Amino acid sequence: MCQNCERQQGFLAELIDSGLLIDTGVDGLYGRSGLFEEVVARFDDLITRYGGQDGAEVARFPPAMNRKHFEKSGYLKSFPQLAGTVHAFEGDEKAHAELLHNVTDGVDWTAGQKSTDIVLTPAACYVLYPVVAKRGPVGKDGALFDLQSYCFRHEPSKDPARMQLFRMREYVRFGTPDQVTEFRATWLERGQEMMASLGMPLHVDVANDPFFGRAGRMLANNQRDQRLKFELLIPIESVENPTACLSFNYHQDHFGTTWGIKTEDGETAHTACVGFGMERVALALFKHHGFDVEAWPAAVRAVLWP
Ligand code: ATP
Ligand code: ZN
Ligand code: MG
Numbered sequence: 322m323c324q325n326c327e328r329q330q331g332f333l334a335e336l337i338d339s340g341l342l343i344d345t346g347v348d349g350l351y352g353r354s355g356l357f358e359e360v361v362a363r364f365d366d367l368i369t370r371y372g373g374q375d376g377a378e379v380a381r382f383p384p385a386m387n388r389k390h391f392e393k394s395g396y397l398k399s400f401p402q403l404a405g406t407v408h409a410f411e412g413d414e415k416a417h418a419e420l421l422h423n424v425t426d427g428v429d430w431t432a433g434q435k436s437t438d439i440v441l442t443p444a445a446c447y448v449l450y451p452v453v454a455k456r457g458p459v460g461k462d463g464a465l466f467d468l469q470s471y472c473f474r475h476e477p478s479k480d481p482a483r484m485q486l487f488r489m490r491e492y493v494r495f496g497t498p499d500q501v502t503e504f505r506a507t508w509l510e511r512g513q514e515m516m517a518s519l520g521m522p523l524h525v526d527v528a529n530d531p532f533f534g535r536a537g538r539m540l541a542n543n544q545r546d547q548r549l550k551f552e553l554l555i556p557i558e559s560v561e562n563p564t565a566c567l568s569f570n571y572h573q574d575h576f577g578t579t580w581g582i583k584t585e586d587g588e589t590a591h592t593a594c595v596g597f598g599m600e601r602v603a604l605a606l607f608k609h610h611g612f613d614v615e616a617w618p619a620a621v622r623a624v625l626w627p
Contacts, residue, residue: 332558332608333481339612348477349485353600356614360603363625365469365490367519368597371511372492377467384441384471384486386448391440394447395579399532399540405441405473405485408434441473445491446594453495454580461585463496465504469599480558481604488599494592495577497584501591505569508595512553512567520621521555521566521605528552528565549573555605566601570594 336342343352353361385407391397396404408431410420416433423430442448445468453464469490476483494504509525516523528550529541544550549571554563570593576582577590584590610617 331479332604333479335612336481336604336607341607341612342481347485348479349483351481351484357603357607360606360614360625361488361599364597364599364602364606367515367625368490369467371515372467375465375492377465377492379467380449380452381468382442382445382448382470384473385439386442387451388436388438388440390451391443391447393579394450395575396443396447399530399537400443401533403443403474403476403531405443405475407437407439407441409437411435442470443474444472445470445489445596446493449493450576450580450582450592454582458583458585458587459495459590463494463500463584463590465495466493467491468493480564482557482564482598482601484600487601490597490599491594493594495582495590497588498573498591501593502571505571505593505595509551509569512569512595516553516555516566516602518621518624519602519606520618521609523553523555523566524563525551525553528568555601555609557601557605557608564601564605566598566605568596570596 333342337344340354341357343354345351388406391404410417410433412420412433420430420433422428446466448470449466449468453459453466467490469488471486472489473486475485477485492504492508494501496504513523513525527545527548529544530550532538532540532544551569552565553567553569555566557564557566572592572594574589574591576592582590582592606617606621610621614622
């Protein structure tokens with residue numbers, strides 16, 4: 322068989338063939354069909370039905386953040402391999418001519434690009450901490466936010482559930498250790514109930530972030546030992562390595578210290594967040610219930626289209 326005729330196999334190929342995902346020629350960068358987006362929107366609504374009762378402050382940001390805030394966040398210490406920055410041309414006409422030559426010659430034309438004030442958002446909550454810090458101490462009930470953002474991570478993959486640009490919905494809690502751990506415990510329960518109502522095979526497990534390098538291995542071990550991160554896992558691309566569709570993170574005073582966020586009584590605020598991978602949940606639904614949403618189990622349809 323000629324190389325060009327060779328068809329890709331597997332779930333990604335099925336998604337592209339069916340039109341649910343639209344190929345762009347870059348692994349992990351996809352367009353989505355109207356039907357895919359409808360499922361994302363229905364799930365987004367389901368999250369709000371669970372979380373809306375808590376009175377979170379809604380905030381939506383573009384998929385980028387202030388580079389200074391990003392530098393201060395410590396993201397580069399932990400995950401330099403995942404970060405994405407925005408650069409732009411700032412040269413004169415001579416530099417422009419060079420740039421065009423390089424494009425024509427297939428030479429790297431990006432070398433002359435200059436960094437801008439903007440980097441891509443790596444996780445929805447990263448933009449929030451400096452905003453909350455600027456407001457001053459959180460009140461006696463702490464603070465609660467409802468976020469959604471496209472996030473960028475440089476992790477190109479043939480696994481359709483590992484995208485480079487994807488949407489993350491998050492609830493983010495600020496307060497005392499008790500307030501924050503109670504928030505996470507509540508969402509651990511809610512998340513399982515929510516995903517079980519969608520007919521998903523799931524389990525929850527302790528997890529760690531992919532901290533970079535040798536020092537990172539210690540951070541990862543510490544995160545596991547202290548049970549700071551849990552994931553709700555659903556098989557999508559493989560049964561042996563199920564995919565994290567929701568995650569539940571307790572940051573202790575990490576962001577509170579970094580940003581100087583205080584509680585009413587002057588203690589450093591603790592924070593936690595629950596993150597929902599919007600594309601991953603949609604993919605899990607298509608994987609387990611098929612591509613024809615009309616044929617999905619009636620109970621699942623009733624939850625998504627109440
Ligand atoms: P993984 O272990 O699979 O890399 P993660 O631990 O990096 O996931 P988080 O950093 O906790 O994930 O991000 C919050 C949520 O965002 C995850 O629960 C997941 O649903 C989603 N998510 C993370 N990375 C991706 C990605 N590359 N593509 C699509 N969704 C993602
Ligand atoms: Zn978060
Ligand atoms: Mg990851």
